Amino acid sequence: MTDPISAAPPPIPLTVITGFLGAGKTTLLNRLLPDPAMAGTAVIVNEFGEIGIDHVLVERADDGVVELSSGCLCCTIRGDLVATLEDLLRRLDNGRLDELRRVVIETTGLADPAPILHTVMRHPYLVRRYRLDGVITLVDAVNGMVTLDTQIEAVKQAAVADRLVVTKSDLCTTPERAAALVALRTRLRVLNPAAPILDAAAGEAAPAAMLETGLWRADRKSADVTAWLAEEAYRDRDAERRRLEARRHADHDHDHDHGHDHDHGDDHDHRHDPNRHDDHIRAFCLATDRPMAAASLDLFLDLLRSAHGPKLLRVKGVVRLAEDPERPLVLQVVQHVVHPIARLERWPDDDRRTRLVFITRDLEEGFVRRMFDAFVGTLAPDTADTTAMIDNPLQISGFSGRFS
Numbered sequence: 001m002t003d004p005i006s007a008a009p010p011p012i013p014l015t016v017i018t019g020f021l022g023a024g025k026t027t028l029l030n031r032l033l034p035d036p037a038m039a040g041t042a043v044i045v046n047e048f049g050e051i052g053i054d055h056v057l058v059e060r061a062d063d064g065v066v067e068l069s070s071g072c073l074c075c076t077i078r079g080d081l082v083a084t085l086e087d088l089l090r091r092l093d094n095g096r097l098d099e100l101r102r103v104v105i106e107t108t109g110l111a112d113p114a115p116i117l118h119t120v121m122r123h124p125y126l127v128r129r130y131r132l133d134g135v136i137t138l139v140d141a142v143n144g145m146v147t148l149d150t151q152i153e154a155v156k157q158a159a160v161a162d163r164l165v166v167t168k169s170d171l172c173t174t175p176e177r178a179a180a181l182v183a184l185r186t187r188l189r190v191l192n193p194a195a196p197i198l199d200a201a202a203g204e205a206a207p208a209a210m211l212e213t214g215l216w217r218a219d220r221k222s223a224d225v226t227a228w229l230a231e232e233a234y235r236d237r238d239a240e241r242r243r244l245e246a247r248r249h250a251d252h253d254h255d256h257d258h259g260h261d262h263d264h265g266d267d268h269d270h271r272h273d274p275n276r277h278d279d280h281i282r283a284f285c286l287a288t289d290r291p292m293a294a295a296s297l298d299l300f301l302d303l304l305r306s307a308h309g310p311k312l313l314r315v316k317g318v319v320r321l322a323e324d325p326e327r328p329l330v331l332q333v334v335q336h337v338v339h340p341i342a343r344l345e346r347w348p349d350d351d352r353r354t355r356l357v358f359i360t361r362d363l364e365e366g367f368v369r370r371m372f373d374a375f376v377g378t379l380a381p382d383t384a385d386t387t388a389m390i391d392n393p394l395q396i397s398g399f400s401g402r403f404s
């Protein structure tokens with residue numbers, strides 16, 4: 001595997017901006033694009049419907065805009081997305097484009113970002129020329145709570161984000177709305193413990209806070225594994241989630257006892273639905289000191305992918321391979337697609353453990369942890385060890401030896 005750090009030309013960072021309908025994606029982009037830090041940025045917008053208002057707004061701020069107007073980016077025009085990304089490279093390579101320092105893709109409000117990421121990760125050429133920098137998800141301070149209650153897509157968008165941007169907090173001027181904003185931020189923190197939450201109205205959603213969120217720092221010379229994985233953020237997450245759930249249920253019981261009507265109009269009581277989509281989302285980090293054989297890693301991921309692919313919203317991590325422990329393998333998984341990003345030349349700091357961050361839907365941490373322990377050789381009672389799993393041909397689905 002080649003190391004993209006040393007390969008030339010360096011891959012172009014790609015940022016995906018998601019957020020539910022009307023969350024403020026175009027508004028934020030328009031505010032960002034004139035910033036000198038955004039020079040050399042191409043924006044790919046897609047339209048839902050015929051009226052190209054997004055296009056007009058964005059084009060005013062930047063010439064390098066390509067509009068995709070044939071439908072929703074996630075389901076109908078991935079071919080167009082590939083063509084657009086290829087065309088940008090062509091224009092760069094033959095000098096028609098002076099520079100291409102970054103590509104920003106604004107998705108429709110309904111889009112699941114995974115297929116967009118797959119488009120690049122699975123394309124043999126694009127994956128060498130572009131690198132995913134990050135997913136930025138916008139959440140509306142006024143409507144966000146109800147959107148999260150009702151739309152699983154919105155929950156997934158928030159869960160997989162590298163940065164969360166709360167918009168329209170300037171409208172939270174009543175005590176009720178201010179309290180609802182606090183509750184929304186708490187909910188987002190539990191849903192996605194690692195992503196910083198930026199307040200757009202307070203000017204926090206600036207390029208410096210939102211870009212270069214990936215593994216590589218701007219100078220491309222070093223990888224910041226600790227910041228990328230934000231492993232420590234996951235440690236308190238479960239306790240916080242349990243605390244929140246207990247409070248929600250207590251409030252729910254209390255409201256029932258007092259016969260409250262839960263329809264509060266604009267102020268949207270966040271406590272009214274005990275079966276919220278969030279309860280299906282898990283975010284956790286697995287770590288081990290023990291080096292992992294390439295075949296074990298391969299098998300571990302293959303088993304997870306083949307049996308539970310759609311439940312793996314996002315996995316990212318570094319792996320200490322038994323065969324080459326000094327050069328960590330960096331990988332990223334989005335649903336069923338595994339993307340080994342690179343082999344680093346050395347560990348960037350003293351922490352040389354394998355660390356994998358998981359964001360899952362309807363996939364319990366305990367299940368993944370037990371499987372992981374078996375593959376790294378940390379045996380627990382009543383758990384199959386790696387040999388048993390490898391010896392059982394029924395378990396080996398699509399074994400490919402990818403990392404050996």
Ligand SMILES: Nc1nc2c(ncn2[C@@H]2O[C@H](COP(=O)(O)OP(=O)(O)OP(=O)(O)O)[C@@H](O)[C@H]2O)c(=O)[nH]1
Nearest residue numbers: 020021022023024025026027028109167168200201
């Ligand atoms: N008060 C306030 N209004 C905002 C803010 N951000 C966006 N808006 C308004 O919210 C509305 C929707 O904003 P857009 O930027 O069009 O939202 P979008 O996410 O691009 O919308 P779609 O493309 O339809 O998904 C517009 O009327 C914006 O002016 C904000 O921070 N504060």
